[in-house]
Amino acid sequence: MAYKISEECIKCGSCEAGCPVGAISEGEDTYVIDADVCISCGACEATCPMGAISEA
């Protein structure tokens, strides 16, 4: 199951660099995780200052 970024995202960008498989990119309103690329490692969850990332 892939991780997901909620609307709490303030687009700080801290999660993008933490993803080992490059699944995170900047979307229109929030950063987004490509569910087909995400390996559910959880590395991004801890990098988010807003607690906006959780397992979908």
Ligand code: SF4
């Ligand atoms: Fe990337 Fe891991 Fe977060 Fe998935 S769970 S988006 S693979 S850092």
